[in-house]
Amino acid sequence: MLSTTGPIGVFDSGYGGLTILDKIRELLPQYDYIYLGDNARTPYGTRSFEVVYEFTLQAVRKLFELGCPLVILACNTASAKALRSIQQNDLPHIDPSRRVLGVIRPTAECIGELTVSRHVGLLATAGTVKSQSYPLEVRKLYPDVQITGVACPLWVPLVENNEFNSPGADYFVHKYIDQLLEQDPEIDTIILGCTHYPLLMDKIRQFTPSHIRLVAQGEYVARSLKDYLSRHTDMRTRCTAGSSCEFLTTESVEKFQEAASIFLHQQVHVRSITLE
Ligand code: DGL
Numbered sequence: 001m002l003s004t005t006g007p008i009g010v011f012d013s014g015y016g017g018l019t020i021l022d023k024i025r026e027l028l029p030q031y032d033y034i035y036l037g038d039n040a041r042t043p044y045g046t047r048s049f050e051v052v053y054e055f056t057l058q059a060v061r062k063l064f065e066l067g068c069p070l071v072i073l074a075c076n077t078a079s080a081k082a083l084r085s086i087q088q089n090d091l092p093h094i095d096p097s098r099r100v101l102g103v104i105r106p107t108a109e110c111i112g113e114l115t116v117s118r119h120v121g122l123l124a125t126a127g128t129v130k131s132q133s134y135p136l137e138v139r140k141l142y143p144d145v146q147i148t149g150v151a152c153p154l155w156v157p158l159v160e161n162n163e164f165n166s167p168g169a170d171y172f173v174h175k176y177i178d179q180l181l182e183q184d185p186e187i188d189t190i191i192l193g194c195t196h197y198p199l200l201m202d203k204i205r206q207f208t209p210s211h212i213r214l215v216a217q218g219e220y221v222a223r224s225l226k227d228y229l230s231r232h233t234d235m236r237t238r239c240t241a242g243s244s245c246e247f248l249t250t251e252s253v254e255k256f257q258e259a260a261s262i263f264l265h266q267q268v269h270v271r272s273i274t275l276e
Pocket residue numbers: 012013014016017042043044045046074075076077078125128156193194195196
């Protein structure tokens with residue numbers, strides 16, 4: 001029998017979700033958290049729907065086993081490719097009282113309030129752009145907003161390899177932003193629709209015209225979670241509040257610790273697990 005109370009689970013394909021976790025803990029420090037990074041199988045951005053779905057479901061099951069009543073898919077690619085199926089097809093069988101939430105809806109919700117021109121750009125992984133999840137979600141809420149997406153396949157490797165501040169990164173940051181603005185020059189707001197991109201923020205700002213607003217997701221996801229918990233008392237009382245955070249990785253502990261110090265600017269205690 002799975003425990004009915006426990007930490008909030010935060011899942012990502014790798015390290016990037018730490019940028020989301022960081023903002024969630026800043027706003028909701030009272031809760032316990034388990035962060036799970038599937039570092040051994042990252043990146044998800046170039047993988048098929050079937051594979052992303054299968055890997056994400058394994059991670060969700062693991063976090064449920066560890067007692068999480070609520071799991072946040074901090075990964076855009078997993079939110080785009082797996083969330084809907086897990087919510088609709090798997091949760092009813094696994095445990096209908098548990099919840100899985102993603103990062104696309106909270107981002108879509110804020111967009112209509114931020115854009116004036118109603119032309120919004122999306123920079124994300126190839127998987128997220130191809131899934132059309134952002135245009136679909138945004139259109140449901142703001143039918144007058146037009147979304148143009150460009151995939152940035154080299155940005156995740158730049159961050160993962162700690163090259164995000166190097167002069168070499170300039171070329172690829174400039175290139176994708178130019179591509180986006182060439183496709184739609186009326187864009188006044190750009191969604192950074194990938195967990196890793198906040199680390200490239202300085203460079204992205206440098207190559208983006210100053211009138212364009214850059215939207216990193218962490219703070220919107222955190223606000224949306226706070227709002228969700230305030231509206232769902234039953235779930236709120238099931239999330240334990242001891243201010244702890246456990247880190248799990250499918251890769252080596254040392255590798256995770258090294259990368260976590262880049263994303264979180266602190267040393268963390270990590271445990272290695274397998275997903276199947
Ligand atoms: N976490 C992924 C996302 O937000 C980026 C890394 C990957 O491709 O797995 O889309």
